[in-house]
Amino acid sequence: MGLEIHVLGTSSARPTNIRQVSGSLMSCDEGIAVVDAGEGFQSRFSTQRKRMKTYESYHLKSSRVAVLCLTHGHLDHTWGVLPWLQSMALDNRNQPLLIIGPTSSEVVESLLANDTLPEETPHSDLSLQFQFWHKLGGTSENLGYEVRWVLGDVAGERWLEFDTNTGNVIELPNQPQPQGWRNNRIDALATAHGIPSCAWKLSTKEKPGKFDRMRAAELGLDDEQRAQLAAGNDILHNETTLLARQFRGEDFQSISAVISGDTTEMAPGITQLSGCNLLIHEATFLNDWTKHAEDYMHSTAAGAARTAIKCNAQHLVLTHYGARIKVPDESVDEAQEVLANTDIQITAARDGDRLLVGNDGSTTHLHWRDDGWTR
Ligand SMILES: [Zn+2]
Numbered sequence: 549m550g551l552e553i554h555v556l557g558t559s560s561a562r563p564t565n566i567r568q569v570s571g572s573l574m575s576c577d578e579g580i581a582v583v584d585a586g587e588g589f590q591s592r593f594s595t596q597r598k599r600m601k602t603y604e605s606y607h608l609k610s611s612r613v614a615v616l617c618l619t620h621g622h623l624d625h626t627w628g629v630l631p632w633l634q635s636m637a638l639d640n641r642n643q644p645l646l647i648i649g650p651t652s653s654e655v656v657e658s659l660l661a662n663d664t665l666p667e668e669t670p671h672s673d674l675s676l677q678f679q680f681w682h683k684l685g686g687t688s689e690n691l692g693y694e695v696r697w698v699l700g701d702v703a704g705e706r707w708l709e710f711d712t713n714t715g716n717v718i719e720l721p722n723q724p725q726p727q728g729w730r731n732n733r734i735d736a737l738a739t740a741h742g743i744p745s746c747a748w749k750l751s752t753k754e755k756p757g758k759f760d761r762m763r764a765a766e767l768g769l770d771d772e773q774r775a776q777l778a779a780g781n782d783i784l785h786n787e788t789t790l791l792a793r794q795f796r797g798e799d800f801q802s803i804s805a806v807i808s809g810d811t812t813e814m815a816p817g818i819t820q821l822s823g824c825n826l827l828i829h830e831a832t833f834l835n836d837w838t839k840h841a842e843d844y845m846h847s848t849a850a851g852a853a854r855t856a857i858k859c860n861a862q863h864l865v866l867t868h869y870g871a872r873i874k875v876p877d878e879s880v881d882e883a884q885e886v887l888a889n890t891d892i893q894i895t896a897a898r899d900g901d902r903l904l905v906g907n908d909g910s911t912t913h914l915h916w917r918d919d920g921w922t923r
């Protein structure tokens with residue numbers, strides 16, 4: 549089925565009358581990863597659910613959400629978390645939820661040592677928000693469904709989990725995955741935004757194509773012969789060699805989508821990718837505010853394009869526009885200029901848009917138009 553991304557907010561820092569703050573859904577066959585949940589996230593999610601019910605054949609159930617991936621602790625990305633968790637409790641959710649986000653190596657060290665946090669810890673650090681949310685009822689016990697709270701030093705690959713009963717943390721061997729996921733995975737990618745931050749990648753695992761049972765039946769192969777072919781071994785049948793690969797459909801390649809969060813261009817974790825099918829990248833500023841982008845550790849649309857080239861993205865989608873950007877047409881033009889000699893597709897997201905990444909890796913951008921989606 550590929551991947552489906554819903555972009556539920558494209559504004560940076562604060563809502564405008566046409567745009568809401570950050571929050572996206574990344575859906576795969578095993579569940580949904582929510583990436584960021586700024587102010588009002590739960591309302592936007594329920595609006596999108598209603599739209600899907602009205603205009604599409606399938607339901608966007610919040611019970612399918614398996615993980616909340618946070619990109620960083622700025623409130624335009626996190627202020628909607630706790631109200632949404634509480635609403636799911638009121639809806640009698642009983643599926644487990646993993647909540648996972650970045651912090652600094654210093655915070656990881658002091659939490660593990662049970663020390664007070666370093667003085668220079670910014671007030672937007674997720675460790676502080678996690679601890680406040682726990683105090684305000686964001687625990688499995690209070691919510692009535694299991695919530696795992698995990699923080700990590702992304703670049704240092706150290707992950708820890710809170711025990712909300714004792715307030716202690718334990719170190720995990722690696723970045724955890726949503727419960728029960730076998731064919732898909734999420735990965736944090738280090739970015740640069742002045743406070744601990746990361747991008748999130750959702751990818752499907754490669755798997756071999758389907759075994760051609762019809763063909764095996766037509767040839768009258770026995771169980772042993774079928775098992776050999778299915779295992780990839782060629783066999784001899786009626787004095788002809790049957791090649792295992794001729795009994796397999798085409799392999800399913802891994803496909804992936806990345807959401808950058810807030811970051812400078814050329815974030816180390818994103819540029820080190822050898823490729824991605826879809827890159828949804830912040831583009832807070834236009835070229836005339838390049839200095840601002842550098843000073844505040846954000847990207848321009850052109851910077852997003854340079855990043856897309858570096859990580860071999862097939863399709864770049866712009867989001868997270870500053871308040872000066874009324875419509876993102878100019879953003880697309882400036883990114884397009886950088887992408888002129890490449891095959892990279894470029895589109896601009898608006899609130900409510902959907903992006904479908906097919907099994908062949910190509911992206912279809914569906915634009916929300918008040919009465920359904922159009923290409
Ligand atoms: Zn932001």
Ligand SMILES: [Zn+2]
Pocket residue numbers: 620622741810
């Ligand atoms: Zn930010």
